[in-house]
Amino acid sequence: MKNYKPLFFWIVVICFFTGILLAQQYLKKQGSDLIPGSGGNFTLQSDRGPVSLSDYKGKIIALYFGYMSCPDICPASLWNLSEAIKMLTPEQAEQIQGIFVSVDPDRDSPHALGLFVKGFIDSFVGLTGSKQEIDKIARQYSVVYEKVPLKDSAMGYVIDHSSVIYLIDREGVLQYFVPHDTDPESIRDDLLKLLER
Amino acid sequence: MKQLLALIMILSAFSVSADVAGQVMIDQPYVRAAIKQQRNSAAYMHITNQGDNAYLLYAKSPVADSVELHTHIDDNGVMRMRKIEKIDLPTQQAVTMEPGGLHVMLLGLNRDLKTGDEISLTLGFSDGSEKNLKVPVQMRYRAKKKAKQESKTLQDKPKMITH
Numbered sequence: 001m002k003n004y005k006p007l008f009f010w011i012v013v014i015c016f017f018t019g020i021l022l023a024q025q026y027l028k029k030q031g032s033d034l035i036p037g038s039g040g041n042f043t044l045q046s047d048r049g050p051v052s053l054s055d056y057k058g059k060i061i062a063l064y065f066g067y068m069s070c071p072d073i074c075p076a077s078l079w080n081l082s083e084a085i086k087m088l089t090p091e092q093a094e095q096i097q098g099i100f101v102s103v104d105p106d107r108d109s110p111h112a113l114g115l116f117v118k119g120f121i122d123s124f125v126g127l128t129g130s131k132q133e134i135d136k137i138a139r140q141y142s143v144v145y146e147k148v149p150l151k152d153s154a155m156g157y158v159i160d161h162s163s164v165i166y167l168i169d170r171e172g173v174l175q176y177f178v179p180h181d182t183d184p185e186s187i188r189d190d191l192l193k194l195l196e197r
Numbered sequence: 198m199k200q201l202l203a204l205i206m207i208l209s210a211f212s213v214s215a216d217v218a219g220q221v222m223i224d225q226p227y228v229r230a231a232i233k234q235q236r237n238s239a240a241y242m243h244i245t246n247q248g249d250n251a252y253l254l255y256a257k258s259p260v261a262d263s264v265e266l267h268t269h270i271d272d273n274g275v276m277r278m279r280k281i282e283k284i285d286l287p288t289q290q291a292v293t294m295e296p297g298g299l300h301v302m303l304l305g306l307n308r309d310l311k312t313g314d315e316i317s318l319t320l321g322f323s324d325g326s327e328k329n330l331k332v333p334v335q336m337r338y339r340a341k342k343k344a345k346q347e348s349k350t351l352q353d354k355p356k357m358i359t360h
Binding site: 151177181 | 229230231232234235236237238239262263265267269272274275276277278279280296297300302304305336337349
């Protein structure tokens with residue numbers, strides 16, 4: 001009678017590690033394909049109460065997901081966006097609504113978010129909500145984000161996240177995905193395309 | 198007696214050789230404007246080391262509870278910020294700290310950093326020497342020089358990926 005126990009053990013071990021490898025590939029794929037879902041409406045909290053994307057029907061929305069403790073990627077994206085808007089005529093600029101959604105509701109209150117975004121353009125809105133709400137919206141927009149503890153850092157944790165400006169037309173339909181660190185001129189050109197429609 | 202003489206010679210050799218702080222040149226330092234509620238900001242600069250290989254080991258500033266050295270990894274569009282222990286300063290080379298890459302992370306701001314302000318920042322090097330800087334606060338981001346990226350539309354995309 002052969003003893004199959006060691007063989008069985010190794011099969012289990014191999015399956016386990018294969019599973020981990022496959023999961024890693026899958027997660028990587030999610031990261032590389034920032035291919036959005038179809039976007040769509042949602043409601044979150046601002047410093048002045050609940051705000052829905054549909055409140056801005058008739059305007060062009062520039063939507064960005066990030067977090068306030070982010071040192072440069074998030075503010076740089078908002079800054080590029082605000083510079084792009086400032087290149088437009090006041091009439092055109094009025095038709096653009098910038099929205100920042102924080103994926104870090106534990107640290108970013110709607111009040112603080114309001115102060116933060118107004119530093120870029122006064123009409124910008126800062127939103128957040130419960131983790132469940134944010135997860136749902138992240139799926140809608142294929143936003144990848146993950147809370148990662150940072151060992152030996154006063155930050156405690158960081159949030160790894162995809163960095164894309166979503167441009168939504170007057171009808172609320174997602175039209176452009178602007179990669180992060182796109183220069184303001186290119187963002188302005190995309191905004192103009194949507195303004196001309 | 199000979200040994201003592203040798204020790205004195207070694208020590209005096211050290212005292213005349215310039216320390217790292219004296220051998221690095223700092224160009225265009227700036228710190229990003231931020232409100233206190235953001236808690237954090239970051240400082241950027243070019244560091245050129247004209248001496249031997251060295252490291253930047255730490256930084257400190259009175260405007261933040263703690264100051265760390267961080268970098269960003271762009272993992273297929275997902276930005277992952279990580280703390281690092283040191284920044285290499287190879288001899289005769291310029292190291293660039295810029296948005297989206299290496300930076301001095303200011304954590305726990307105790308005040309707003311307004312455009313036009315100046316903050317004190319101390320850099321600490323591998324030989325224990327320190328360099329004190331006055332860093333201007335700016336609201337600007339040097340865009341990385343790279344090929345123009347096209348924005349994508351739903352139509353551009355071959356197919357939707359469902360997970």
